[in-house]
Amino acid sequence: MTSHGKIHPDGTSNELKTDRSMKLILVTLGVGILLTISILGLAIAILVKVNTNKSSTITTTPKPLDSILAESIRIDDVMDHLNAFQRIATSSNGNRAVTTIGYNHTLNYITDTLAANTNFHVSKAFFPVRQFAMASDPILISSINGVTKTYTFSKDLSVADFTYIELSTRANFMAFVGISVIPNVGCSDADWKNANPPVAGRVALVKRGVCAFSDKGVLAAQNNAAAILIYNDGVTPDRVQPMAINLGQENAVPALFLSFPVGQALAAAAQDSSTNTGVQLVINLVDLPLSPVGNICADTPTGDATQTIVIGSHSDSVPAGPGINDNGSGSAANLGLAIALAKLFQTSTYPQYKYRVRFCWWGAEEIGLLGSDFHVKQAKIATDVGERLQDYLINLNYDMLGSPNYIFGIYDGHTAASNTPAQALPGSNKITSLFRDWFISQKLPWNHTDFSGRSDYGPFLFEGIVAGGLFTGADEVKDQQTRDYMDQMLGQGMGGIAGAIQDPCYHQACDSIQNINVFAYEKMVQAAAFMLENLARRDDLSGFLYPNGKSTRSNSQSPQRKYNSINEYFRLPYL
Numbered sequence: 295m296t297s298h299g300k301i302h303p304d305g306t307s308n309e310l311k312t313d314r315s316m317k318l319i320l321v322t323l324g325v326g327i328l329l330t331i332s333i334l335g336l337a338i339a340i341l342v343k344v345n346t347n348k349s350s351t352i353t354t355t356p357k358p359l360d361s362i363l364a365e366s367i368r369i370d371d372v373m374d375h376l377n378a379f380q381r382i383a384t385s386s387n388g389n390r391a392v393t394t395i396g397y398n399h400t401l402n403y404i405t406d407t408l409a410a411n412t413n414f415h416v417s418k419a420f421f422p423v424r425q426f427a428m429a430s431d432p433i434l435i436s437s438i439n440g441v442t443k444t445y446t447f448s449k450d451l452s453v454a455d456f457t458y459i460e461l462s463t464r465a466n467f468m469a470f471v472g473i474s475v476i477p478n479v480g481c482s483d484a485d486w487k488n489a490n491p492p493v494a495g496r497v498a499l500v501k502r503g504v505c506a507f508s509d510k511g512v513l514a515a516q517n518n519a520a521a522i523l524i525y526n527d528g529v530t531p532d533r534v535q536p537m538a539i540n541l542g543q544e545n546a547v548p549a550l551f552l553s554f555p556v557g558q559a560l561a562a563a564a565q566d567s568s569t570n571t572g573v574q575l576v577i578n579l580v581d582l583p584l585s586p587v588g589n590i591c592a593d594t595p596t597g598d599a600t601q602t603i604v605i606g607s608h609s610d611s612v613p614a615g616p617g618i619n620d621n622g623s624g625s626a627a628n629l630g631l632a633i634a635l636a637k638l639f640q641t642s643t644y645p646q647y648k649y650r651v652r653f654c655w656w657g658a659e660e661i662g663l664l665g666s667d668f669h670v671k672q673a674k675i676a677t678d679v680g681e682r683l684q685d686y687l688i689n690l691n692y693d694m695l696g697s698p699n700y701i702f703g704i705y706d707g708h709t710a711a712s713n714t715p716a717q718a719l720p721g722s723n724k725i726t727s728l729f730r731d732w733f734i735s736q737k738l739p740w741n742h743t744d745f746s747g748r749s750d751y752g753p754f755l756f757e758g759i760v761a762g763g764l765f766t767g768a769d770e771v772k773d774q775q776t777r778d779y780m781d782q783m784l785g786q787g788m789g790g791i792a793g794a795i796q797d798p799c800y801h802q803a804c805d806s807i808q809n810i811n812v813f814a815y816e817k818m819v820q821a822a823a824f825m826l827e828n829l830a831r832r833d834d835l836s837g838f839l840y841p842n843g844k845s846t847r848s849n850s851q852s853p854q855r856k857y858n859s860i861n862e863y864f865r866l867p868y869l
């Protein structure tokens with residue numbers, strides 16, 4: 295997840311990274327064919343290479359998994375769930391994104407399968423999500439000393455002067471409105487207060503950088519800007535054109551994204567007191583209702599509800615594709631784990647756990663961790679025993695477990711954001727070590743991955759709940775050293791492809807059932823099962839995870855939420 299769902303602190307989106315990585319690969323491979331064909335070809339090449347090599351070189355003696363649950367879980371069963379998600383996507387316009395029928399079918403499949411195979415208590419909680427679609431192309435016209443200029447809108451960002459920002463509110467300026475250039479990059483309230491002329495009632499022009507785009511949007515609204523125009527910073531050639539971004543569910547201002555030259559020219563004109571500069575803008579939206587999105591949780595009927603282990607994965611895909619690796623693989627693994635545990639509990643030889651286990655499928659991860667965030671917010675105000683945040687000991691998160699050019703990635707507790715509550719750190723580091731030791735015992739290669747809170751564990755971690763998880767890679771390129779290390783551990787040729795993206799179908803239509811490396815996926819599922827059993831069999835899990843004691847923040851103590859609310863690139867169809 296360094297790769298995954300990441301927006302850099304300066305607001306660089308995944309898309310740009312993907313773009314760059316793709317360019318790198320295209321150059322490396324010297325392929326001059328169409329981008330889509332290359333992506334598909336690459337995915338197939340990686341899978342063929344890895345799968346072919348698997349049969350020839352992998353050692354045959356399976357290692358004991360050090361976990362009855364891990365031994366009991368069958369990858370074929372997990373693949374059945376994944377195939378079901380693929381069938382749902384195929385029969386639902388190719389994806390399982392929130393607000394689509396494919397998403398509803400996904401939720402139904404999860405609840406029906408749980409009902410048929412477990413005696414767990416299943417609950418669904420719905421929360422409303424804002425949808426966004428443009429009714430017509432947005433319009434941006436400037437007037438500088440009476441000379442008007444109409445800027446080019448295009449969905450092809452390489453030719454666009456500007457583009458819309460998702461979850462912009464509507465605007466229809468009849469007259470030209472003056473511009474206020476926000477000093478620095480508009481990340482502090484002081485920047486906004488120091489704008490001259492004052493920004494209230496004017497259009498704020500602010501450069502990309504330093505903080506999340508949504509932070510700039512919040513400050514624009516707080517300072518009563520009539521609209522916000524964000525522009526690229528031109529620092530490198532790939533930071534010139536406008537960007538497709540999303541300002542988040544809570545955005546309350548009209549917003550457009552400008553190219554660097556357009557933003558710079560407007561800023562220069564607006565700052566020159568001898569000129570009279572204003573803009574007109576029109577942002578016409580389709581009226582869409584709030585869409586209900588569901589979280590599903592399934593609880594073991596036994597175990598201490600005030601000491602709950604939460605295992606989460608997200609149930610939605612991006613609109614671009616079926617989302618089988620991202621994040622069908624996590625969802626199916628979670629389902630497989632829940633069912634395997636229910637089956638074991640029904641045997642007399644497998645004692646019940648001391649702790650309750652709550653398996654959850656979060657909705658709307660792809661548009662900003664909305665499902666897990668909603669759940670944590672509810673838990674913070676809940677009073678029922680077992681539903682309160684204080685009842686949670688740990689959140690394990692599984693998202694993207696079968697990337698074609700995989701790594702065995704373990705969230706690295708040491709890379710938690712600096713504002714993570716201290717009580718969550720020792721336990722999170724222990725989870726990292728436990729996973730690492732398991733991979734070592736299995737003679738499998740392993741790598742650390744980023745733990746900055748940009749997936750569904752983020753809201754838990756931010757409230758001081760220990761977290762951990764696994765991740766096989768998204769839009770990062772596998773380097774030579776990592777490939778060689780994996781080759782050395784797994785057998786020559788098993789290490790995948792150096793210089794290629796870990797999941798070349800990340801957030802694309804080709805993220806289908808073909809996009810899963812079953813060998814890697816099985817290991818990750820086993821690791822997840824090992825972790826659950828290892829934790830659940832401890833006498834004093836709370837003492838293990840919170841050696842210095844555990845408290846849960848009250849609402850008033852929580853600082854403004856600082857994990858990124860726009861963790862994934864998200865674009866609804868253009869209506």
Ligand SMILES: *[C@@H]1O[C@H](CO)[C@@H](O)[C@H](O)[C@H]1NC(C)=O
Nearest residue numbers: 393394395396398420585586
């Ligand atoms: C999905 O289910 C929700 C909740 O039951 C419902 O309101 C919504 O209309 C459904 N969406 C579609 C596309 O069927």
Ligand SMILES: *[C@@H]1O[C@H](CO)[C@@H](O)[C@H](O)[C@H]1NC(C)=O
Nearest residue numbers: 740741742772773775776779
């Ligand atoms: C993965 O781990 C190996 C062995 O420690 C190391 O050489 C390699 O640099 C790591 N790769 C990444 C991307 O961290």
Ligand SMILES: *[C@H]1O[C@H](CO)[C@@H](O)[C@H](O)[C@H]1NC(C)=O
Nearest residue numbers: 299620621691692693694749
């Ligand atoms: C899949 O789940 C993982 C773990 O929660 C998460 O990090 C990742 O963002 C999810 N995948 C996508 C595409 O969101």
Ligand SMILES: [Zn+2]
Nearest residue numbers: 299620660862
């Ligand atoms: Zn994603």
